Amino acid sequence: MFEIRIICDPADTDRITTALAQVFTTGQARVHTARSTDKTRLYVTADHHPATEWPTPTQAYTGAPSILDEIGWTVRTLADNPLTAHTGREFWLRKAALLDRIALGDEVAPAVSDATDAATQAARQLMDFDDAAVICDPRYYVRQQYARYNAHR
Template sequence: MFEIRIICDLADKDRVSEALAAAFNTGPARQHPTRDGQRTRLYLAADHRPEPEPWPAPEEAYALAPSIISEIGWTARTAADRPFLDALNREFWLRKAALLDRIALSNETDSVTSDAADLATRAAQRLMELDDTAVVSDPRHYVRQQYAHWAKNQ
C-alpha cells in the first residue's frame, strides 16, 4: 500500500480521483487546500490492482457447457417465465451471453455473416453492468472467464 498526493485545480478534483481509482485500488480521497488557497491537495491511500487472470480459450471456457440447442431452450424458457428482463438474475445474463458468444464463435469458424458477434458483445456488456465491472478490452473474454468459473461450481 502507498499514498498518492496530488495538487490540482479544484475543478479537476473529481476527474483526477476517478482516473486514479481506475488505475489503482484507492480509498476515499482526503482533501486539503494548498497554502496559497488556489488549488487543492488530494491524498489517497492506494494499492496496485491484482494481476488479472488470463482469459480462458473458448474451448476451455465452454468445455462443460450443454449443447447450444439446449441453452437456447433454457434461455427462451427462462425469459418467458420472467417477462421483465431487467428482473432476471445474473445466471440468466451469464448463460445468455455465453450462448451468444458460442454462436458467434461458430459463425466465425464457418465464415457465416451475422450479427451474432454484436449481440454477444452487447449481452456481455449487460453482464458486466450487472457485475459492476470496470471496462474490459473485450467483454466476450470476460464472459468466457465468468462462465468457466460458474460451470466449475455447478
Template structure:
C-alpha cells in the same frame, strides 16, 4: 475485480493513479474531497489483475462443460417465459445468455458465416459486465468466458 480506496494529498492523485495503472488494469479514478481532512482527497479506483497474470480462458476451456447451443436456447427461452414481465431475471440468465450468444458467434466465425452474432454477443457481454460492475477494459466477451467457466465448474 476489486476496488482500491486511497486518501492522499490532491497533488499526488495523478501520480498514484498512473502507478496503479502500471500494475493493474484500472477503471477511471473517482476523486472526492476527504470528509474529515479537507486538505486530503479520496480516490476510488476499480481494478483487476492484468490479463498476463490471470489469462482469460480460451473458448474451448470456457465452454468445455457447456450444454449444446440448442439446449441453452431452450433454457434461456424457458427462463424468460417463467418470469412475470418486469421482474428481475437474475445474473445466471444474463451470464448464460451472453455465453450462448458468444458460443453462436464463435461457431459462425469458425464456419465463415457472416452475421451479426458477434455484435449481439458483445452487446450481451457488455450487459453482464455492467450488471457485475466489472472493470473490463478489453473485449467483454473474454469476461463472459471467464465467468461462465467459473460458473460451470461450480454449478
C-alpha cells in the same frame, strides 16, 4: 477496447487488417468509401491481446450444455419470468455465453449474420449487470465468468 479509423487505398485493406490483427485482438473491419476521395475508410474495434488469465472458448465451455439446450433454457426462463430489474445474473451470464458460442461459429467461416455483434452486446449487458471495472474484450469477460460458473455447478 478502442476503435481505430484508417483511411487507405482500397487495395491495402486486407494487408492493414491482417497487420492489426497480429498486434491487437480485433473485430470484423467495417469498410466504407471515404467521403471526398477514392480512398476507403476502415473502422476496426480493437483491444490488447488477452492476458493468459482469460480462458479459451474450449476451456470456458467444456462441459456446458448444448447450444440447443441453452436456447431452450433461455426461452423457458423468459417465458416464466419476463425481463425485469430483478432478472438474475445467471440469466445474463448464460445468455451471453450462448451468444458467444454461436458467434464463435461465425468466426470460423466468413460471417453471414450479426451473431458477433449480438454476442458483444450481451457480454456488455453482463458486464453492466456485474458493474465490472475491467477493460477487456467483453466476450473474454463472459468466458472467464462462465468458466467460473461452470466449475461451481
